[in-house]
Amino acid sequence: MEKLQAEVNQATEKIEDEIMAPIQGYGYKNASACFQRGALKSNRQACVERAMGPASQASSYVQQEMNMISERLNRCAQTCQDDIYGFSSNKTPEQQSQMEQCTSACASKCSAALPEMMSRIVNTLKPLMPPSSEFTQGTILAESPPPPAMPGVMSGLPGGLGSLPPPPGGVGSLPNLGS
Numbered sequence: 400m401e402k403l404q405a406e407v408n409q410a411t412e413k414i415e416d417e418i419m420a421p422i423q424g425y426g427y428k429n430a431s432a433c434f435q436r437g438a439l440k441s442n443r444q445a446c447v448e449r450a451m452g453p454a455s456q457a458s459s460y461v462q463q464e465m466n467m468i469s470e471r472l473n474r475c476a477q478t479c480q481d482d483i484y485g486f487s488s489n490k491t492p493e494q495q496s497q498m499e500q501c502t503s504a505c506a507s508k509c510s511a512a513l514p515e516m517m518s519r520i521v522n523t524l525k526p527l528m529p530p531s532s533e534f535t536q537g538t539i540l541a542e543s544p545p546p547p548a549m550p551g552v553m554s555g556l557p558g559g560l561g562s563l564p565p566p567p568g569g570v571g572s573l574p575n576l577g578s
Contacts, residue, residue, distance in 0.1 A: 403506040407468070410513055414461055418524050419454070425529035426454040453527040460523060464516050468509055475505035 432438075433446035479501035483494050 400502065400506050403472075403510050406510055406513055407465075410517055411465070413517070414520060418521065418528070419457060419461065421529055422457050422524065422527050423451075423454040426451040457524050457527050461520060464520055468512065468516060471512065472505055472509045475508060476502050479505065 427450075430447045430450035433443050433450065438446070479498055483497045483501060484490060487494075
């Protein structure tokens with residue numbers, strides 16, 4: 400299980416760094432235009448929501464894919480438990496060993512599914528990726544250093560700007576399947 404968790408963490412970092420950060424950064428850049436002089440105050444919220452729409456869609460899709468891996472692991476582990484323990488309330492050392500082997504096989508199956516999942520995520524989110532030249536000009540990804548962060552506002556730039564808070568349950572977290 401630890402190996403699978405490490406692989407999921409690595410995949411999540413790759414998704415965050417290479418896909419989500421550019422989409423979110425571009426959304427923030429576009430959202431900043433909603434606050435320029437002359438923009439109607441009453442339209443600002445709708446403007447920000449439109450600008451951040453692709454980032455929100457991408458985040459939801461990534462969470463959906465991560466949930467599918469987690470659900471697959473849960474179903475497999477539940478099948479192991481049903482097959483090995485059945486309705487027995489006594490858990491013998493032999494059964495516990497079988498359970499560990501079975502759940503390890505479940506983790507291996509999920510691990511083998513990660514490359515396909517990553518491919519689906521990349522192919523699905525590719526249309527939401529910003530044009531690189533438009534995205535990097537005038538943003539924190541340009542070669543010039545970012546402006547100093549205001550205390551309490553988006554601290555930790557540039558990383559803080561490129562990621563939204565994790566959804567409930569966290570992206571990339573797997574359930575604890577203790578025996």
